[in-house]
Amino acid sequence: MPASSRRDGLQAAFAGIDVGGTAIKIGIVDERQNVVGHQRVRTADYPTPAAAVEQVHRLVEQSLNTLGGLSLQAVGLASPGLMADHCLQETSNLGGWEGVRLRELIERTFGRPVAVVNDAVAAAVAEHHVRRIPSLCLITLGTGVGCGLIIDDRPFTGHSGFGGELGHVVVDARPDARLCPCGRPGHLEAYAGAGGVVQTAQERLQGAASRLATLPVHELTPEILFHAAEGGDAVALDVVAATAEKLAIAIAGVAHVLGPLTFLLGGAMTFGGARSAVGRGFMRSIRQQVERLSLREIHRHLSIDFSSLGNDAGVIGAALIARRSALGPDSLRTSP
Ligand SMILES: [Zn+2]
Structure with missing residues (x-):
């Protein structure tokens, strides 16, 4: 739904979460694909993916409150490794996250539609969007x-x-x-x-x-x-x-x-x-x-x-894929 047509007057926003072996990067991306809120936590600080996702959820809520005027529509999560059935099947750099049903976990925590994607694919989607x-x-x-x-x-x-x-x-x-x-x-x-x-x-x-x-x-x-x-x-x-x-x-x-x-x-x-x-x-x-x-x-x-996108590519790509899954398959190609 375009921002201007929302009845509540809020602009649509999407959260991109990029989970790496060292850090979890979080970005709030607006309708124009600008990253308007940034957060970062250390992956090793959380004993389980569920604990990390809880904290990420708190930080996203915090960002949305601080920014104001935004309504979270969907969440995209990018991580290294082989993805299937919305689950990280095999990875050499993120052991504790293997086999966890990530989409279900994040959907339960955020109460929003979730897309789960390989981090390099997310970065490629972001580069495609820019170039x-x-x-x-x-x-x-x-x-x-x-x-x-x-x-x-x-x-x-x-x-x-x-x-x-x-x-x-x-x-x-x-x-x-x-x-x-x-x-x-x-x-x-x-x-x-x-x-x-x-x-x-x-x-x-x-x-x-x-x-x-x-x-x-x-x-x-x-x-x-x-x-x-x-x-x-x-x-x-x-x-x-x-x-x-x-x-x-x-x-x-x-x-x-x-x-x-x-x-x-x-x-x-x-x-x-x-x-x-x-x-x-x-x-x-x-x-x-x-x-x-x-x-x-x-x-x-x-x-x-x-x-060209540097460290933001995974976050932007994850948010773009979340947007695409929320708005329909053509939104990757036709997004402004
Ligand atoms: Zn190998």
Whole structure:
């Protein structure tokens, strides 16, 4: 229902909840898809998903009271992992939430219609909304590696709903390939997730002439690695290039299966993204490697760039999907 036609004079609003391994981000999104209220809590502070959802509900109510003039219509929840039957079936980064019937839990708590969606799909929906391009592949690089696909203006998750798991695509088939956090060998997440990037650094620092080699193992973090790369540390720059190489294998694979499309990289593990020389070098390496691996016509028609929405993408996308489920299937395509 358009805001102006509501009889109670209130504007329609939607809550987007983005559950990650570290934080739960909450946003109130208005009819024009502006995030008008922001909250954030630490995932580890809540012993169960039910306790976390209770607190999220309190914070949403608080935001709505503070903002005033808004009427909550629907709630969207985004989380990493495989979703089916409105339930998180399998995830490598959010153990305690597996098997919980999330939609029922949130519907009971909020008393509103609820949509539950993979977090990368939510972010892809948000990017699609902003960029107005019909097909895209959003890759989220953080603790894990997520992927959201939009094909012909619709989220695409395969016939089972389990498609798009780019983080668990094999990019190293050698017998001694590293184990992914999911326990299987050679997956992209084992190289391009935060833990994987740190492991690459640890391997390359053995006997290397780098300031980083003097750090105790537990002090080597993605942030320290990034700053070393910014300062020109050769090993750190080599790690950035090695990460780009593994991502390029996965991107070239998707481009050849689905046809060339727009790839967008987002999340905390983009080495500073477009704002940083290291991030721009990371992007240059990915593009060069994808070109090396791709048929000429595939490469000519694809583009790779950083995503534009940053940390808000999951929240906005979850709210857009909630809006779509509340207002009908065409609202993703036709929303203003
Ligand atoms: Zn895996």
